[in-house]
Amino acid sequence: MSSLEVEPSGAWLSREDLDAARERLPILYVDAVPVRVDDKGSVTAVGLLLRASDGEVRRELVSGRVLYHERVRDALLRHIEKDLGPMALPQVPPSPQPFTVAEYFPIPGVTPFHDPRQHAVSLAFVVPVAGDAHPQQDALDLTWLTPREALAPSVLDEMDGGHGVLLRQALAHLGHPV
Amino acid sequence: MSSLEVEPSGAWLSREDLDAARERLPILYVDAVPVRVDDKGSVTAVGLLLRASDGEVRRELVSGRVLYHERVRDALLRHIEKDLGPMALPQVPPSPQPFTVAEYFPIPGVTPFHDPRQHAVSLAFVVPVAGDAHPQQDALDLTWLTPREALAPSVLDEMDGGHGVLLRQALAHLGHPV
Amino acid sequence: MSSLEVEPSGAWLSREDLDAARERLPILYVDAVPVRVDDKGSVTAVGLLLRASDGEVRRELVSGRVLYHERVRDALLRHIEKDLGPMALPQVPPSPQPFTVAEYFPIPGVTPFHDPRQHAVSLAFVVPVAGDAHPQQDALDLTWLTPREALAPSVLDEMDGGHGVLLRQALAHLGHPV
Amino acid sequence: MSSLEVEPSGAWLSREDLDAARERLPILYVDAVPVRVDDKGSVTAVGLLLRASDGEVRRELVSGRVLYHERVRDALLRHIEKDLGPMALPQVPPSPQPFTVAEYFPIPGVTPFHDPRQHAVSLAFVVPVAGDAHPQQDALDLTWLTPREALAPSVLDEMDGGHGVLLRQALAHLGHPV
Numbered sequence: 147m148s149s150l151e152v153e154p155s156g157a158w159l160s161r162e163d164l165d166a167a168r169e170r171l172p173i174l175y176v177d178a179v180p181v182r183v184d185d186k187g188s189v190t191a192v193g194l195l196l197r198a199s200d201g202e203v204r205r206e207l208v209s210g211r212v213l214y215h216e217r218v219r220d221a222l223l224r225h226i227e228k229d230l231g232p233m234a235l236p237q238v239p240p241s242p243q244p245f246t247v248a249e250y251f252p253i254p255g256v257t258p259f260h261d262p263r264q265h266a267v268s269l270a271f272v273v274p275v276a277g278d279a280h281p282q283q284d285a286l287d288l289t290w291l292t293p294r295e296a297l298a299p300s301v302l303d304e305m306d307g308g309h310g311v312l313l314r315q316a317l318a319h320l321g322h323p324v
Numbered sequence: 325m326s327s328l329e330v331e332p333s334g335a336w337l338s339r340e341d342l343d344a345a346r347e348r349l350p351i352l353y354v355d356a357v358p359v360r361v362d363d364k365g366s367v368t369a370v371g372l373l374l375r376a377s378d379g380e381v382r383r384e385l386v387s388g389r390v391l392y393h394e395r396v397r398d399a400l401l402r403h404i405e406k407d408l409g410p411m412a413l414p415q416v417p418p419s420p421q422p423f424t425v426a427e428y429f430p431i432p433g434v435t436p437f438h439d440p441r442q443h444a445v446s447l448a449f450v451v452p453v454a455g456d457a458h459p460q461q462d463a464l465d466l467t468w469l470t471p472r473e474a475l476a477p478s479v480l481d482e483m484d485g486g487h488g489v490l491l492r493q494a495l496a497h498l499g500h501p502v
Numbered sequence: 503m504s505s506l507e508v509e510p511s512g513a514w515l516s517r518e519d520l521d522a523a524r525e526r527l528p529i530l531y532v533d534a535v536p537v538r539v540d541d542k543g544s545v546t547a548v549g550l551l552l553r554a555s556d557g558e559v560r561r562e563l564v565s566g567r568v569l570y571h572e573r574v575r576d577a578l579l580r581h582i583e584k585d586l587g588p589m590a591l592p593q594v595p596p597s598p599q600p601f602t603v604a605e606y607f608p609i610p611g612v613t614p615f616h617d618p619r620q621h622a623v624s625l626a627f628v629v630p631v632a633g634d635a636h637p638q639q640d641a642l643d644l645t646w647l648t649p650r651e652a653l654a655p656s657v658l659d660e661m662d663g664g665h666g667v668l669l670r671q672a673l674a675h676l677g678h679p680v
Numbered sequence: 681m682s683s684l685e686v687e688p689s690g691a692w693l694s695r696e697d698l699d700a701a702r703e704r705l706p707i708l709y710v711d712a713v714p715v716r717v718d719d720k721g722s723v724t725a726v727g728l729l730l731r732a733s734d735g736e737v738r739r740e741l742v743s744g745r746v747l748y749h750e751r752v753r754d755a756l757l758r759h760i761e762k763d764l765g766p767m768a769l770p771q772v773p774p775s776p777q778p779f780t781v782a783e784y785f786p787i788p789g790v791t792p793f794h795d796p797r798q799h800a801v802s803l804a805f806v807v808p809v810a811g812d813a814h815p816q817q818d819a820l821d822l823t824w825l826t827p828r829e830a831l832a833p834s835v836l837d838e839m840d841g842g843h844g845v846l847l848r849q850a851l852a853h854l855g856h857p858v
Binding site: 163167170171172174213216217218241242243245246247249251256257265267 | 341345347348349350351352390391392393394395396419420421422423424425426427429434435443445447
């Protein structure tokens with residue numbers, strides 16, 4: 147049951163092909179809620195990415211597509227590394243059971259989750275991060291909020307597509323009052 | 325959050341298009357383990373389909389693709405109705421959290437799950453069935469086995485692609501000795 | 503693995519003995535969130551009990567102790583029947599995995615859950631109710647609220663001991679925005 | 681929601697008092713399945729304790745009582761440290777949701793779990809261990825088995841009270857074939 151050791155070359159899709167698939171198939175995603183934990187495993191902070199998009203600054207969770215021939219846990223690691231950097235030391239949960247499944251529809255209102263580009267179905271996991279996390283690529287910043295801070299209505303307002311809902315569902319799953 | 329009320333017309337894919345997508349994207353599936361429960365919710369029997377395939381008779385769980393614009397719970401209902409008939413009265417679980425996620429790879433041995441046609445990622449649910457279930461379409465029969473009978477090595481041998489493993493994982497999740 | 507068929511006579515504790523145990527041991531509880539579901543398994547309503555206590559009217563979930571020699575699922579059924587009546591037809595989940603564990607401490611603030619009488623640890627389940635539910639015993643009423651209504655801040659304010667938090671955690675687990 | 685910072689002095693029970701409670705109340709336990717994980721979170725080994733008892737050598741999981749005023753995660757840490765030593769660096773899961781609940785009855789055959797001393801209800805967790813684990817107290821040894829080795833029938837035979845069943849349920853939850 148070791149993970150596939152070959153290059154996921156079949157994963158490559160031209161932009162046109164991906165766009166075509168996005169109009170006809172649900173696309174498999176993973177969402178990760180990065181957290182800091184204390185030595186008892188209690189969550190002390192939640193990591194949110196800050197991104198500029200269309201002139202607005204938005205907060206986001208780690209999120210991305212699962213590629214062809216890619217294990218779900220490899221996709222989680224790849225997207226966390228892409229967003230938080232190679233020194234984040236994420237502890238991907240040992241069980242494949244996600245805490246929830248978020249269904250992003252291209253039409254708003256079908257579910258709490260919305261993605262104008264596609265119908266995406268995302269396996270959502272809470273991932274403790276033990277190392278140094280630094281925003282990568284197009285993220286402006288990574289901020290760590292306490293669970294209480296993360297539940298502020300202003301944080302919910304700063305998150306699009308239902309990421310604020312997913313964050314609160316994660317905190318509820320972690321035993322926090324929501 | 326009501327389910328989408330329109331025809332999932334975008335879901336239609338030509339056989340060629342689906343074959344092309346299957347070579348380049350993980351395909352989202354659902355697996356259902358149909359069970360009979362007593363009035364305390366304890367599982368008394370597990371339903372397995374009997375199908376003829378390539379001259380062999382095999383046992384199978386309910387399994388199928390999630391269509392474009394289709395909710396996961398609608399896909400579960402559609403596949404259960406397709407296989408067990410319209411009078412099965414399935415009780416789809418109220419939570420979107422699957423008991424496990426099965427990753428079917430086209431190459432055997434990457435995970436316990438294997439599908440030579442595609443890379444499929446399947447959300448697996450235990451679904452109590454309260455009504456009359458009758459095999460539909462190409463299924464020869466539907467047999468109800470007690471959990472103990474379902475754990476017999478011969479049953480595992482009669483199931484392909486890892487369905488026997490998924491059945492045992494479901495029974496473990498239900499609290500049974502495996 | 504059939505449930506115990508004998509009278510749980512050992513379960514009897516004098517009031518004094520129970521009080522003594524409550525000062526020295528965590529007491530095992532179950533909490534049930536009664537829900538109505540549609541034919542797709544989506545939750546359409548949540549059932550809350552209305553009780554008068556110390557001159558105040560409060561909303562509550564179904565909650566109670568697990569007795570000596572009693573299975574967890576039998577305790578769930580017994581408390582649901584005690585509060586919702588014998589015609590409620592509860593569908594106790596087939597898996598023993600609770601959606602969360604609520605730790606009620608006699609000192610407020612240790613967790614979101616508080617019980618001045620005892621340290622209780624409660625296994626929490628969402629239980630679909632298919633029949634006629636009528637408040638029993640000391641409950642004044644049973645009201646069914648839509649998930650949206652159940653999330654109103656006023657409902658949270660009307661619930662003591664963390665039951666409002668547990669209700670919201672249940673709704674989050676069910677995929678609702680909280 | 682910080683953990684209780686006081687001495688759990690109320691936790692003290694005389695041997696007589698504990699014996700009396702054990703005859704009249706279900707006792708709350710935690711079970712931990714210690715695992716080694718690779719950098720992707722995949723389980724590479726399961727840790728089993730070797731104990732001599734009544735002239736027989738038996739394999740065991742980490743298991744113990746939750747004390748009065750003790751958080752479940754503190755009980756997990758305490759029992760892991762007691763059995764694996766202070767350098768084990770256990771990663772207690774951030775969520776309070778156990779992967780299963782094991783009901784140990786004093787009468788064999790009610791469930792797969794049996795404890796002749798008491799009716800114990802145990803919250804079961806998989807706990808990755810990152811540091812050096814050394815058997816403590818009355819354990820003769822701690823052995824790490826691969827998931828495949830842990831599933832050997834001989835290992836099941838060497839475990840009492842249903843620990844072998846719980847181990848297999850844990851491996852099923854982790855996605856392994858059982």
